Amino acid sequence: MNDYVICTDNLTHDFGSLRAVDHLSLEVPGGIIFGFLGPNGAGKTTTIRLLLGLLEPTEGHARVLGFDSRTLADEIRLHSGALFEHSGLYERLSAEDNLEFYGRIWRLGTKERRTRIEELLTHLGLWERRKERVKTWSRGMKQKLAVARTLLHRPALVFLDEPTTGLDPMAAAALRDDLAALAAHEGITVFLTTHNLAEAEKLCGLVGVIRQGQLLAVGSPDELRTSRSARRLEITGRGLGGEKIAALLRARPEITAVEQQNNRLVVELGAIVDTAPLVSLVVNNGAEVEEVRKKTASLEEVFLTLMEEEK
Amino acid sequence: MISDILTVMWKEGKEIMAYLSGRSKLSPLIFVSVFGLFLPFQMGKIWVESPMVLVYSGWAALFLVNSIIADSFAGERERYTLETLLASRLSDRSILFGKILVAVVYGCGMTWLSLLIALVPVNLMHGQGGLLLYPLTVGSGIVGFSLAGAGLAASAGVLISLRAATVRQAQQTLSITTMLLLFVPVFGVQALPYGWKARIVEALTAVDATRVVIAAIGLLVLLDIGLLAIAMARFKRSRLISD
Numbered sequence: 384m385n386d387y388v389i390c391t392d393n394l395t396h397d398f399g400s401l402r403a404v405d406h407l408s409l410e411v412p413g414g415i416i417f418g419f420l421g422p423n424g425a426g427k428t429t430t431i432r433l434l435l436g437l438l439e440p441t442e443g444h445a446r447v448l449g450f451d452s453r454t455l456a457d458e459i460r461l462h463s464g465a466l467f468e469h470s471g472l473y474e475r476l477s478a479e480d481n482l483e484f485y486g487r488i489w490r491l492g493t494k495e496r497r498t499r500i501e502e503l504l505t506h507l508g509l510w511e512r513r514k515e516r517v518k519t520w521s522r523g524m525k526q527k528l529a530v531a532r533t534l535l536h537r538p539a540l541v542f543l544d545e546p547t548t549g550l551d552p553m554a555a556a557a558l559r560d561d562l563a564a565l566a567a568h569e570g571i572t573v574f575l576t577t578h579n580l581a582e583a584e585k586l587c588g589l590v591g592v593i594r595q596g597q598l599l600a601v602g603s604p605d606e607l608r609t610s611r612s613a614r615r616l617e618i619t620g621r622g623l624g625g626e627k628i629a630a631l632l633r634a635r636p637e638i639t640a641v642e643q644q645n646n647r648l649v650v651e652l653g654a655i656v657d658t659a660p661l662v663s664l665v666v667n668n669g670a671e672v673e674e675v676r677k678k679t680a681s682l683e684e685v686f687l688t689l690m691e692e693e694k
Numbered sequence: 695m696i697s698d699i700l701t702v703m704w705k706e707g708k709e710i711m712a713y714l715s716g717r718s719k720l721s722p723l724i725f726v727s728v729f730g731l732f733l734p735f736q737m738g739k740i741w742v743e744s745p746m747v748l749v750y751s752g753w754a755a756l757f758l759v760n761s762i763i764a765d766s767f768a769g770e771r772e773r774y775t776l777e778t779l780l781a782s783r784l785s786d787r788s789i790l791f792g793k794i795l796v797a798v799v800y801g802c803g804m805t806w807l808s809l810l811i812a813l814v815p816v817n818l819m820h821g822q823g824g825l826l827l828y829p830l831t832v833g834s835g836i837v838g839f840s841l842a843g844a845g846l847a848a849s850a851g852v853l854i855s856l857r858a859a860t861v862r863q864a865q866q867t868l869s870i871t872t873m874l875l876l877f878v879p880v881f882g883v884q885a886l887p888y889g890w891k892a893r894i895v896e897a898l899t900a901v902d903a904t905r906v907v908i909a910a911i912g913l914l915v916l917l918d919i920g921l922l923a924i925a926m927a928r929f930k931r932s933r934l935i936s937d
Binding site: 398428432435436438439457460461463465466467469470471472473476480484485487488489490516532588592615 | 701
């Protein structure tokens with residue numbers, strides 16, 4: 384249990400009669416970017432608040448960085464950084480003052496604070512504009528500054544709640560690159576919530592999918608894709624239109640459906656199986672196979688399938 | 695905890711300075727002009743000798759704190775900075791005390807500044823060769839009343855601001871509370887039968903003025919402590935986040 388940076392056990396939180404997080408059991412190892420995916424209102428932000436000890440669980444437990452979120456929330460917050468949906472910047476203050484304030488909060492010494500602020504702002508291309516009031520900045524620049532603030536005290540764990548929401552595609556891509564580079568450079572664990580699946584696919588080593596407070600799936604993006612991809616086989620060639628091959632395939636227990644489309648057979652599989660015997664069966668029964676394709680699902684398709692299944 | 699309180703005060707101070715250097719920069723100038731120059735010039739010697747200045751010091755500090763305290767938590771909530779602040783390592787008390795103390799420092803600082811400036815016109819126009827200063831008892835009363843008045847406004851303001859959804863809502867509630875606090879006793883005394891009023895005046899004149907002042911300050915301090923205790927009890931991260 385201690386090998387994981389985040390470990391929750393049946394974590395549950397109710398807002399009155401509304402169950403926002405429902406018996407969430409999750410383990411996140413250290414040093415990775417963990418993507419927490421889900422539609423709006425799925426319980427992603429509430430989960431972050433529970434993990435930071437900002438909300439008390441109705442049921443269950445969470446251990447973050449080895450500290451219990453109920454009893455040692457101060458310790459969790461001491462070693463973590465958080466960037467919520469809104470940047471949380473003081474817009475009347477300059478960029479430098481915003482970082483100065485949080486540097487003081489984290490008790491960085493004067494010299495260390497200055498060096499670190501310069502390092503981060505330079506890395507993010509904001510150093511020259513550090514004296515400007517934040518309210519005059521674009522949303523993209525503000526988000527970059529908020530990322531700098533979150534990483535200022537070199538936390539072991541960072542929570543990022545939909546950091547690219549509201550950014551144009553260019554700014555979002557730039558922020559993603561910065562995040563990936565900074566996470567790798569700093570060697571921190573990142574807990575990233577998003578409903579941008581392309582973002583999760585690019586950044587995350589491990590992904591969890593949540594809907595209505597319930598965890599639906601956990602795995603690496605590749606694992607999640609593979610677990611769904613192998614369930615459909617497309618065979619293209621000649622001699623596939625007859626009823627005999629279709630009937631033979633339908634008779635096999637691992638096959639749930641067979642659809643004939645001109646010179647193509649679409650075979651739906653009930654589980655992940657070795658597909659070589661199926662191709663042999665088709666060939667041995669006189670078909671001339673030109674192409675066999677296991678359909679590769681994107682993370683988005685996996686996500687949508689999971690959402691549909693749960694409905 | 696002291697360094698954390700100072701950190702919160704540093705940020706609040708920066709924000710107040712930024713606010714005052716914006717559209718609201720005239721407010722403190724008008725305040726100092728009226729209460730530091732115009733009124734003392736008009737009133738002359740009475741300004742430094744009359745106990746009325748005690749009432750002014752308490753009221754001014756309360757008024758000045760009221761002008762900024764509504765922003766303390768409601769402003770953070772309205773501008774979406776509260777959650778990030780609560781997710782930091784700062785303790786509940788350092789956030790609360792930092793915000794209260796900076797308001798008290800601002801309220802008392804401006805009040806004392808205007809009272810110091812007031813000595814210039816009073817001495818220039820009415821000094822007649824001598825130096826007119828606040829007597830020691832009046833000076834002590836000024837410090838006591840302004841601190842207690844600022845403390846009262848800060849504790850009540852923080853309490854209101856903690857629960858208000860917006861700064862405007864907090865300001866409205868605070869204004870109504872202040873008006874009730876000021877007008878209810880005034881109109882209440884006026885509504886009393888003549889005999890009662892006469893007895894009150896008789897009782898007050900019979901008692902030593904210094905004792906009345908000390909009792910009044912003591913009462914205000916008790917109110918401050920009570921409100922502060924309620925604010926501390928109501929400051930719950932989970933409640934602030936859920937709100």
